[in-house]
Amino acid sequence: MIRIEKERIDEFIRALMETWSVYAPARDGKNTLFAPVEDPAGIDHGIFNTDKSPKEIFFPHSEVLFEFEGGEIKKVERDARPIAVWGLRGCDARSLRLLDKVFGSAWQKPDNDMFEDPYWKEKYDDSIIFGTACNEPRSTCFCNWFGAGPHDGAGMDVKVVDTGEAFILDPVSEKGKKYIGSLKGWAEATKKDVTKMKAAAKEADKAMGEVFGMDGIQEKMADLFLKPVWNDIGAKCVNCGACAFICSTCHCFDVQDEGKKGKKGKRIRIWDTCMFPIFTMEASGHNPRDMSKDRLRQRFMHKFSYFINNYDEHLCTGCGRCVIVCPVNLDIREVVREVMACEA
Amino acid sequence: MSNTYIPIQMKVERIEIEDPDKALRTFDLVFVNEEDKKNFEYMPGQFCEWSLLGLGESPFGIASSPTETDFLRFTVSRTGSVTNEIHYLREGDTIGIRGPMGNWYPVEKFKGGNVVIIGGGFAFTTLRSLIVYMLEHRKDYGDITVIYGARAPELFIYKDEISEWQKRDDIDIQLTIDNPAEGWDGRTGFVPTVTKEIAPSTENTWVVVCGPPIMIKFTLPVLSELKFADDRIYTSLERRMKCGIGKCGRCNIGSKYICIDGPVFSLAELKKIPEAF
Ligand SMILES: Cc1cc2nc3c(=O)[nH]c(=O)nc-3n(C[C@H](O)[C@H](O)[C@H](O)COP(=O)(O)OP(=O)(O)OC[C@H]3O[C@@H](n4cnc5c(N)ncnc54)[C@H](O)[C@@H]3O)c2cc1C
Ligand code: SF4
Ligand code: SF4
Ligand code: FES
Numbered sequence: 001m002i003r004i005e006k007e008r009i010d011e012f013i014r015a016l017m018e019t020w021s022v023y024a025p026a027r028d029g030k031n032t033l034f035a036p037v038e039d040p041a042g043i044d045h046g047i048f049n050t051d052k053s054p055k056e057i058f059f060p061h062s063e064v065l066f067e068f069e070g071g072e073i074k075k076v077e078r079d080a081r082p083i084a085v086w087g088l089r090g091c092d093a094r095s096l097r098l099l100d101k102v103f104g105s106a107w108q109k110p111d112n113d114m115f116e117d118p119y120w121k122e123k124y125d126d127s128i129i130f131g132t133a134c135n136e137p138r139s140t141c142f143c144n145w146f147g148a149g150p151h152d153g154a155g156m157d158v159k160v161v162d163t164g165e166a167f168i169l170d171p172v173s174e175k176g177k178k179y180i181g182s183l184k185g186w187a188e189a190t191k192k193d194v195t196k197m198k199a200a201a202k203e204a205d206k207a208m209g210e211v212f213g214m215d216g217i218q219e220k221m222a223d224l225f226l227k228p229v230w231n232d233i234g235a236k237c238v239n240c241g242a243c244a245f246i247c248s249t250c251h252c253f254d255v256q257d258e259g260k261k262g263k264k265g266k267r268i269r270i271w272d273t274c275m276f277p278i279f280t281m282e283a284s285g286h287n288p289r290d291m292s293k294d295r296l297r298q299r300f301m302h303k304f305s306y307f308i309n310n311y312d313e314h315l316c317t318g319c320g321r322c323v324i325v326c327p328v329n330l331d332i333r334e335v336v337r338e339v340m341a342c343e344a
Numbered sequence: 345m346s347n348t349y350i351p352i353q354m355k356v357e358r359i360e361i362e363d364p365d366k367a368l369r370t371f372d373l374v375f376v377n378e379e380d381k382k383n384f385e386y387m388p389g390q391f392c393e394w395s396l397l398g399l400g401e402s403p404f405g406i407a408s409s410p411t412e413t414d415f416l417r418f419t420v421s422r423t424g425s426v427t428n429e430i431h432y433l434r435e436g437d438t439i440g441i442r443g444p445m446g447n448w449y450p451v452e453k454f455k456g457g458n459v460v461i462i463g464g465g466f467a468f469t470t471l472r473s474l475i476v477y478m479l480e481h482r483k484d485y486g487d488i489t490v491i492y493g494a495r496a497p498e499l500f501i502y503k504d505e506i507s508e509w510q511k512r513d514d515i516d517i518q519l520t521i522d523n524p525a526e527g528w529d530g531r532t533g534f535v536p537t538v539t540k541e542i543a544p545s546t547e548n549t550w551v552v553v554c555g556p557p558i559m560i561k562f563t564l565p566v567l568s569e570l571k572f573a574d575d576r577i578y579t580s581l582e583r584r585m586k587c588g589i590g591k592c593g594r595c596n597i598g599s600k601y602i603c604i605d606g607p608v609f610s611l612a613e614l615k616k617i618p619e620a621f
Contacts, residue, residue, distance in 0.1 A: 252593035261398035283423040
């Protein structure tokens with residue numbers, strides 16, 4: 001563990017920028033998001049969990065798969081430098097790890113790299129994640145429902161704890177240990193720092209709401225698939241898709257071509273969501289998820305049933321973004337509670 | 345690292361119009377690069393994404409059999425934007441494809457058994473692949489029965505080839521059209537009804553059903569009535585697709601993605617998924 005006095009943090013980031021392309025929390029008007037760092041002095045270390053999800057660092061809202069001209073295909077070269085993320089919160093670090101299960105792995109066909117997503121892997125595999133422990137969780141945070149907590153380091157390479165006068169860098173992964181080990185000119189964290197870190201973790205834990213038990217939720221959801229509870233839950237959802245676009249774990253996308261046939265253009269992938277009717281609409285006009293409630297159910301089934309069946313984890317990390325943005329106040333925690341309380 | 349999103353190049357070698365309305369065209373494609381040809385291994389039931397630069401992609405079942413090594417065959421129905429453009433293609437044009445994708449009919453499991461193949465309309469594509477494959481490995485299989493229905497006589501696809509099969513004594517071809525038509529001396533009636541009439545024996549028999557959703561929906565209960573077990577009945581499903589590799593989240597039924605876990609499923613598997621029908 002090393003300690004970086006706050007006055008010297010820019011120095012640390014600047015050194016990082018020599019080899020890495022660094023992303024950190026920033027302000028864009030009223031919104032907060034992760035942006036490439038041009039000047040370390042511009043980083044706002046006070047920003048809590050950003051409004052926009054950091055998944056876009058590795059899985060941009062729209063991403064060019066390739067360009068074409070006539071029949072020729074050209075892959076677009078990206079910035080070759082590996083990505084470092086500074087200030088990622090625990091929920092989001094775990095979200096990236098979940099997305100890596102989808103994009104980074106060949107999933108059910110482990111021996112076939114045809115099923116790995118090269119655009120994700122070229123960014124995420126070489127990245128280093130500096131995560132910030134949350135000293136003051138919000139009322140919408142519920143990472144503790146998923147076995148994590150505000151000071152949890154899962155999914156991070158290095159956990160960073162703000163003790164007031166200094167940042168303490170606590171390496172978590174092998175990659176993190178190697179990086180911290182390679183640094184020179186920084187003091188080791190003191191006993192006092194460690195005491196302060198422990199106290200901060202305890203305070204943060206106390207600020208979290210009560211854990212809601214979700215044991216067996218995947219079977220419960222499956223049993224309720226055809227039950228009226230989904231009519232009740234879905235009644236107020238307007239299928240705007242805001243929850244999915246803001247979500248740090250939703251990963252559905254569409255593929256579209258820009259440009260004219262036979263001419264110059266590009267094939268891009270863009271975030272999409274199961275909340276939209278056109279998502280599953282077939283050329284014949286048939287839509288397997290015709291009703292608004294079918295689509296809402298799909299989103300929750302994916303997160304709390306299907307993903308568990310396929311990957312052994314919930315596809316939600318309790319970041320609370322969807323709770324904040326939903327225009328009709330549909331709270332995912334209430335949905336879970338309602339489902340768990342329902343008799344199959 | 346390979347990049348599945350980048351299509352390989354194919355040349356349109358032969359085009360055949362299958363119906364009087366010219367809404368169904370069959371395309372034989374050949375590989376532009378020898379390397380791609382070597383790497384392309386597939387089985388009956390798999391599909392490809394056709395990739396038209398500037399227009400987009402659409403999935404189509406492979407109608408040729410892996411035993412036909414010189415070309416890949418597809419039959420495309422004109423329904424929307426991409427399929428419309430596909431119908432404008434001319435012999436000699438180049439297009440892209442990605443694949444092969446998905447799983448296949450369990451031809452290994454079928455070995456030593458009788459196979460009943462039930463098809464409707466232009467969804468006969470991958471069934472052709474399966475039939476040609478089994479005829480090529482004829483000794484591995486028992487009786488092969490084909491029940492194939494179309495609205496009218498001119499709407500069967502692969503007519504010439506079907507006539508050839510009808511002349512053979514090692515495959516039983518039963519064609520049916522919805523309503524009596526002039527010059528038609530075959531069966532009439534919908535596929536489910538005709539299946540009931542023919543009542544194939546369940547003994548050591550596997551069934552493959554592929555066709556429009558409505559046909560599948562009414563044929564499955566008939567098969568159950570005839571006492572076929574759920575794990576002996578296979579069908580191929582369709583959903584809207586994009587990536588074809590289980591990433592874009594578009595084609596799931598329950599926990600399964602049709603593009604990688606399917607498109608071929610047994611009825612036993614589907615009965616566990618409430619969203620399947
Ligand atoms: C596994 C599989 C095998 C298929 N095999 C055949 C075949 O052998 N012959 C054939 O004619 N058709 C087949 N289809 C259906 C065919 O893919 C659609 O008819 C076609 O994609 C419609 O595209 P469009 O652009 O003309 O229609 P539009 O309505 O303009 O659709 C726009 C886009 O949506 C997607 N899309 C729309 N409908 C479907 C659909 N039913 N299935 C998948 N994607 C869709 C495609 O990406 C399409 O380009 C198959 C579908 C699947 C999933
Ligand atoms: S579902 Fe909501 S709480 Fe869960 S990860 Fe997505 S935005 Fe965050
Ligand atoms: S944000 Fe709310 S209203 Fe909009 S799709 Fe999500 S749950 Fe429905
Ligand atoms: S087509 Fe993308 S997940 Fe199946």
